[in-house]
Amino acid sequence: MLLSYVVSPTIILDVALMAILIIVAFSIVRMRSLFAIVMLQGVYSLVSAAWFVSLDAVDVAFTEAAVGAGVSTVLMLAAMLLANRKSDPVPISKQIAPLLVVLIAGLAMFYAIGDMPAYGDVNSPANTGVGMDYIERTTKEIHIPNVVTAVLASYRGYDTFGEAVVIFSAGLGVLLLLGLNGNAGRWTARPTGRQIYPPIAPSANSRLIASRDNIKLSKGSIIEKPSSVNLRKSKNNRLKDKGNN
Amino acid sequence: MIIAFLSAVVLDSNLVWTEILQICLSCLAIASGLFFVLAGSIGVLRFPDFYTRLHAAGMTDTLGAELILIGLILQSGFTQTSLKLLMIGFFLLLTSPTATHAIAHSAHTANLKPKLGKHSFSKVQRDRS
């Protein structure tokens, strides 16, 4: 009985996927290159989407695959272009406090495992409480096959409204900080050590660039600080980057 | 998979021969697809530089994934699911070479020089050690 439970193919698949998740998580923590971290986060999302599928949570898996592996990777890449490509190593003295927090939280979770119902327990809250009620009433009241949609949009309509508002306010926050056209406020960024000045940042305002023909901006050129020393230095940096790649 | 195959063919005695053929063919397709995926992963580990590894990774994309999809199509028979799987296969044929090309192209424009000339793996391993 126990043996058949242990070697059932789904359990093997679950354990394998969890192992991959843990390995990816550790390599994300140990990476220093931000580009690789963004890519690994995409991998993490995709693997966890596969894991959700094997847990029969298809809706969650779909969301994870679309949001986590799809769009958020692109958004992270777009955000990464504004920052340095490599993170600085953190000194060990600064790592102790986070380690303590993580250890305590992990121990608390292990302590809480004792109160968890067994996997697939009939008497667990998920199988006796309001969930069963929804499953029974959806067929009678709403007549749609997918209970998840019924719960999301109708029974838990307030929550989903809150989620929509959260997404709206997230967008609003980004717009307030950055602006849709990238020309809100004075702004400087240092991607790989180069500095870009707001009024002539390449895509900040194309009309402005067009009016400054005497500076001769070719499309997509990066504006350097006008001192020659700095210019040469950044050129060297770029060459070095190429060599490293 | 072998267990599933055996249990499907041997235990279920009232199968029509077309169904047996269907199961056999789909198992064969999936197994060979898995073989190509495995060969591709070994290639990624063994090959010496970026471009050659790209070849190995591309192999898992094309033939490995396509054969697995063909196996799944055979298994589901003539249904809507197999139509959807066919669409996935078609889009895979379009997108995976595009992605491979994009990666190779960006490596080329970033001045990554490929290793040319002959390579035998024994020599590569000796170099590493």
Place this chain on the structure above:
Amino acid sequence: MHDPHVILKVISKFLVPFIALFAFYVQFHGDFGPGGGFQAGVILAAAVILYALIFGLDAAKKAFPPSWIRIGMSLGVLLYGGTGVLTWILGGDFLSYGVLAHDPTHGQHYGIIAVELGVLCSVTTVMIAIFYAFGSRQPEVNEDNW
């Protein structure tokens, strides 16, 4: 000058309509299978973002100008909240869709569709907005470098 990104352009031109159609399929089949406003919105935004990545941000902004994005963001939430207010006016509780039609099950149906449309609108535009906001900021990568 020959365009070095011929393949990317041709393939993405071919794929964008399919991605958008798949997004709508996910949206309208949320009642029958996995899917719904959130996923559909993200996929629809992915179609626009793919276009912007290949053809440049300016082309995407010309097709879907930022002012539309700004309107769409608030329109989505407004549609969701408006459904709730409508049920109020018709004599029900906030977001109890049963009053939207004579038959309460039909009312539930209409309500769910309206609400999911609101979510689709809001999620799509917010994703595009975030991409526009970050993308406009980036120092443009040299044409030959990607």
Place this chain on the structure above:
Amino acid sequence: MRHASLLTLAMAATWLMLSGYFIGMILTFGFISIILVVWMTKRLSILDNESVPYLNILKTCKYYIWLFIEIVKANIQVVKAVIGPNAEISPSLIKIPMHTDIDIAQTMFANSITLTPGTVSVDVQKDHILVHALLKEMSKPEDFYEMHCRSAKAVSIDLKDN
């Protein structure tokens, strides 16, 4: 207009294939979404011969069947190179001449080269493709001429004589 109607047809076929529900409500939604997709394509100004290559669909299918056999053949070679007992590779960069300057034919050809294992198209230029080949015996430019002809025929484009 021709492009829009072709795209509408293709989208309708895709919708029916995906959906499989023939209820009035879903079909109405499908109609609305197809119109939205066509409008969006028009709006993004990508509604041209390349996004709507559906007139040659039979030829293209035939070509892909031929290509699949080629892929299988090449794959066996590459697998031998990967896990053979005395595995040896000889990577090389070659230029393959191209006799067309129409985007879709170039794409078709370059993608076919990439799909065939052992060769990856690295850079597409005006009159040639730079190809990275894994094995020496795969890297003869004249071997690719047949693939070039067939891929051009699959999208109904004649090659320039050279």
